[in-house]
Amino acid sequence: MTTAAQTAELARRSVVRTLRQPANVVAPLLFPMMLLAVNAGGLNSAEQLPGFPADSFFAFALAVPFIQGALFATMNAGTDLARDIQTGFLNRLSLSPMRSVALLAGQLGGVVTIGLVQAVFYLGVGLAAGVRLESGVTGAVVLLLLATLIALAFGSLGAFAALRTGSGEAVQGLFPALFVFLFISSMNLPRNLIEIDWFRTAATLNPVSYLIEGVRSLIIVGWDTQALALAFGFAFSIGVVGLTAASWALRVRLTRT
Amino acid sequence: MRGIVAVALAVAWRAIHNVFTNPALLIPSIVFPLFFFTAFAGGLSRVSDVPGFDYGPGYTGFQFVFVLLQSAAFGGVFTGFGIARDFESGFARRLLLAAPRRSGIVLGYSLAALVRWLTTASVLTVVAVVAGMNIGGGPVDLFGLYGLALIVNAAATLWAAGVAMRLRTMQAGPVMQMPVFLILFFAPVYVPIDLLQGWIEAIASINPVTALLEAGRSLLAGEPEHVALAFGVAVALAAAFALWAVRGLRRAEAAGA
Amino acid sequence: MAEREPNGIEAEQLVRVFKGDIHAVDGIDLEVAPGEIYGFLGPNGAGKSTTVHILTTLLPPTSGRATVAGFDVVHQGAKVREAIGAALQEAALDPLLTGREHLRLQTALHDLPRADRRSRAQELLERVGLTLAADRKVKGYSGGMKRRLDLALALVHRPRILFLDEPTTGLDPQSRTALWDEVARLARSEGVTVFLTTQYLEEADVLADRVGIIDHGRIVAEGTPAELKAQIARPTVEASPHDPSEKGAVAAVLERFGEPTPCSDGSVAVRLAHGEEELADIVRALDAEDIRIARIHLHEPTLDDVFLAKTGRSLEGADEEDPEPVPTAT
Numbered sequence: 144m145t146t147a148a149q150t151a152e153l154a155r156r157s158v159v160r161t162l163r164q165p166a167n168v169v170a171p172l173l174f175p176m177m178l179l180a181v182n183a184g185g186l187n188s189a190e191q192l193p194g195f196p197a198d199s200f201f202a203f204a205l206a207v208p209f210i211q212g213a214l215f216a217t218m219n220a221g222t223d224l225a226r227d228i229q230t231g232f233l234n235r236l237s238l239s240p241m242r243s244v245a246l247l248a249g250q251l252g253g254v255v256t257i258g259l260v261q262a263v264f265y266l267g268v269g270l271a272a273g274v275r276l277e278s279g280v281t282g283a284v285v286l287l288l289l290a291t292l293i294a295l296a297f298g299s300l301g302a303f304a305a306l307r308t309g310s311g312e313a314v315q316g317l318f319p320a321l322f323v324f325l326f327i328s329s330m331n332l333p334r335n336l337i338e339i340d341w342f343r344t345a346a347t348l349n350p351v352s353y354l355i356e357g358v359r360s361l362i363i364v365g366w367d368t369q370a371l372a373l374a375f376g377f378a379f380s381i382g383v384v385g386l387t388a389a390s391w392a393l394r395v396r397l398t399r400t
Numbered sequence: 401m402r403g404i405v406a407v408a409l410a411v412a413w414r415a416i417h418n419v420f421t422n423p424a425l426l427i428p429s430i431v432f433p434l435f436f437f438t439a440f441a442g443g444l445s446r447v448s449d450v451p452g453f454d455y456g457p458g459y460t461g462f463q464f465v466f467v468l469l470q471s472a473a474f475g476g477v478f479t480g481f482g483i484a485r486d487f488e489s490g491f492a493r494r495l496l497l498a499a500p501r502r503s504g505i506v507l508g509y510s511l512a513a514l515v516r517w518l519t520t521a522s523v524l525t526v527v528a529v530v531a532g533m534n535i536g537g538g539p540v541d542l543f544g545l546y547g548l549a550l551i552v553n554a555a556a557t558l559w560a561a562g563v564a565m566r567l568r569t570m571q572a573g574p575v576m577q578m579p580v581f582l583i584l585f586f587a588p589v590y591v592p593i594d595l596l597q598g599w600i601e602a603i604a605s606i607n608p609v610t611a612l613l614e615a616g617r618s619l620l621a622g623e624p625e626h627v628a629l630a631f632g633v634a635v636a637l638a639a640a641f642a643l644w645a646v647r648g649l650r651r652a653e654a655a656g657a
Numbered sequence: 658m659a660e661r662e663p664n665g666i667e668a669e670q671l672v673r674v675f676k677g678d679i680h681a682v683d684g685i686d687l688e689v690a691p692g693e694i695y696g697f698l699g700p701n702g703a704g705k706s707t708t709v710h711i712l713t714t715l716l717p718p719t720s721g722r723a724t725v726a727g728f729d730v731v732h733q734g735a736k737v738r739e740a741i742g743a744a745l746q747e748a749a750l751d752p753l754l755t756g757r758e759h760l761r762l763q764t765a766l767h768d769l770p771r772a773d774r775r776s777r778a779q780e781l782l783e784r785v786g787l788t789l790a791a792d793r794k795v796k797g798y799s800g801g802m803k804r805r806l807d808l809a810l811a812l813v814h815r816p817r818i819l820f821l822d823e824p825t826t827g828l829d830p831q832s833r834t835a836l837w838d839e840v841a842r843l844a845r846s847e848g849v850t851v852f853l854t855t856q857y858l859e860e861a862d863v864l865a866d867r868v869g870i871i872d873h874g875r876i877v878a879e880g881t882p883a884e885l886k887a888q889i890a891r892p893t894v895e896a897s898p899h900d901p902s903e904k905g906a907v908a909a910v911l912e913r914f915g916e917p918t919p920c921s922d923g924s925v926a927v928r929l930a931h932g933e934e935e936l937a938d939i940v941r942a943l944d945a946e947d948i949r950i951a952r953i954h955l956h957e958p959t960l961d962d963v964f965l966a967k968t969g970r971s972l973e974g975a976d977e978e979d980p981e982p983v984p985t986a987t
Binding site: 177180181182184185186187188189191192193319323326327330331332336337338339341342346 | 428431432435438439441442443444445446447449450451452453582585586588589590591595596597598599600
Binding site: 144148149152153156159160163164226227230231232233234235236237238239240241398399 | 713714715716717734735738739741743745746747748749750751752753754758762763765766767768794810
């Protein structure tokens with residue numbers, strides 16, 4: 144069986160497993176929408192701030208669910224792999240002709256598939272709520288591509304954590320840290336409107352800010368090449384780091400000769 | 401009466417001991433409120449420039465009151481998690497067997513929640529003061545603010561206890577947590593209620609938490625307003641959830657938990 | 658080492674040391690003939706699972722050599738894996754997939770022709786008695802069902818050699834017997850070589866053609882169950898007096914012929930110091946004391962007696978020893 148075919152088979156399994164855990168399907172769809180509703184409703188008046196870059200706070204805030212969804216992707220990828228290690232299923236797979244790259248690619252292929260479905264959902268909600276993408280239909284495609292890349296990047300971090308620790312609890316322990324990265328960013332206000340110096344500095348140093356800003360630019364600006372370059376660049380870099388680390392951890396864990 | 405107090409003190413001692421000797425339980429209940437305070441007061445301070453935003457103690461104080469009440473509410477929910485854990489592990493059965501006056505068990509958990517929250521509130525207050533929060537109110541006003549938060553803590557604990565004793569499993573966590581999250585966030589979290597518009601303004605105007613927030617903020621500013629209403633709301637919630645909790649206890653007894 | 662037919666197992670001075678200088682496997686030599694059922698018997702922590710992990714290429718040895726199906730486990734790992742099937746200590750299953758989906762995945766990974774995958778899966782489900790449960794998620798399976806599915810997955814690609822690591826631990830007697838029957842059938846009818854680890858005497862006794870007894874990482878005895886027991890030749894005599902109050906008197910007589918050994922209530926049992934020829938002397942001695950006996954049995958030596966003789970400990974009491982380290986490379 145070719146590596147691609149093995150990957151497809153394992154990706155299929157990854158998707159099926161996620162669909163069979165309703166909490167893993169509902170939570171990534173529901174929670175970001177709830178947070179969006181709360182924040183957009185509560186911070187609506189921020190539109191009146193001089194220099195606020197959008198007419199609608201909702202349009203401004205719509206970028207956040209795409210990143211939040213990626214956090215869920217991290218957790219799901221990680222806990223699924225950790226379960227495989229704890230049940231010994233990874234041993235079973237390693238005794239088969241499965242190539243190790245197919246295992247990782249398959250798991251992440253599942254994450255990417257679900258990440259894309261999530262992104263389509265968020266975009267759909269935004270459009271239904273009356274948001275117009277300044278970058279048009281092409282922009283929507285690029286947005287989905289960027290969102291999927293971000294899900295892949297964070298998924299690979301979750302996979303690394305699982306393969307390194309073999310523990311679902313350790314993967315869950317990542318969630319608060321990722322949450323901090325999400326909140327100490329330009330999630331709720333553009334960086335130039337953050338008054339407190341240390342917070343603005345932290346947000347500037349935080350790669351998540353650039354991911355949010357890239358997605359946001361497609362919604363409220365149009366084609367901001369710098370924002371897009373930074374977003375794709377950071378997503379790609381996180382992905383490379385995550386995949387390298389995950390591959391290394393997989394090699395160590397699959398000690399077969 | 402003496403029997404109830406004795407049981408309550410014993411249950412409270414054990415729950416407090418568990419939390420304070422277990423960093424994994426204590427640290428999140430202190431760190432999460434601090435994190436929210438930092439993220440909101442630090443990241444959103446510019447929102448106080450929105451026309452019509454007029455609050456003496458500044459945005460730091462504005463958010464401090466929200467986070468104080470939020471920590472009180474979630475402190476109650478975390479105690480509920482502990483009760484659910486006790487039922488799932490079977491320890492609650494031991495308490496029900498041993499306690500001559502079982503309503504003392506509910507009182508005991510509430511006392512433990514209170515002690516836990518007082519710790520969090522102390523740390524939060526110190527951090528807010530160090531961060532330069534302006535305090536407009538005098539000792540009586542501040543006493544009122546913390547008293548209000550205390551009643552919120554009791555109400556939340558009783559709500560969570562009622563859920564825990566009915567469901568008797570850790571899977572009850574989201575059931576306890578979600579309603580509290582929603583009722584807290586569909587309130588004037590980021591701006592005063594007169595700066596809210598649309599559906600969120602409609603919800604906030606009937607949300608009891610709004611009364612608590614507005615009164616609490618007025619106490620911090622030293623310009624008490626609708627404080628009697630707020631206390632009335634808080635006491636009514638606490639009384640209602642006390643009944644809910646005691647009925648939950650009877651359900652647990654009937655199920656032979 | 659000379660090359661054997663392509664479904665034998667050979668190991669020469671196999672050693673595996675873990676962190677903390679733990680010698681989980683401490684110089685194991687063994688040869689398993691093609692088509693043989695080899696039972697690897699020992700208490701928890703003896704080194705059974707570590708040996709299996711080495712032979713199934715999941716763990717490299719620290720030193721020593723092993724070949725499985727004629728291929729070196731270190732340098733020809735992929736070829737070894739093609740030839741073997743393994744059902745390891747945990748029934749390694751995904752709780753969210755159904756039995757049939759497990760087989761679908763396994764047949765796909767082993768690159769069975771598409772046209773054959775479904776029929777092979779169905780055949781195996783029937784063989785292990787899981788057709789009715791095939792479309793239920795594994796998390797709803799009992800322990801016995803999980804073990805059976807585990808075995809089915811190990812057989813997907815028709816391996817020449819099968820490794821079973823404590824396959825019946827925790828199973829009810831019915832499930833255990835069913836699994837034994839299937840393993841025996843595989844070996845007898847299909848010529849599959851079976852390497853089976855167990856801590857159950859009965860399992861090794863009933864199922865294995867030859868038994869290797871392992872303790873602290875070394876093989877302390879090896880041979881057919883009958884050969885091993887014959888080496889020890891220490892049967893047990895168990896006697897029950899007509900009058901229960903005479904139990905003490907019976908014990909006093911029997912203990913002149915061997916050391917006490919556990920037995921059923923109301924009876925007295927001793928492991929004979931010499932052989933079954935002492936039975937006549939025992940009867941005469943009881944008669945001389947005027948003790949009326951309701952029942953007297955002679956029990957043949959067990960593999961536990963062999964273990965006791967070789968290690969000074971009883972296999973059934975040996976579980977308090979340090980557990981075997983979890984076999985991973987880190």
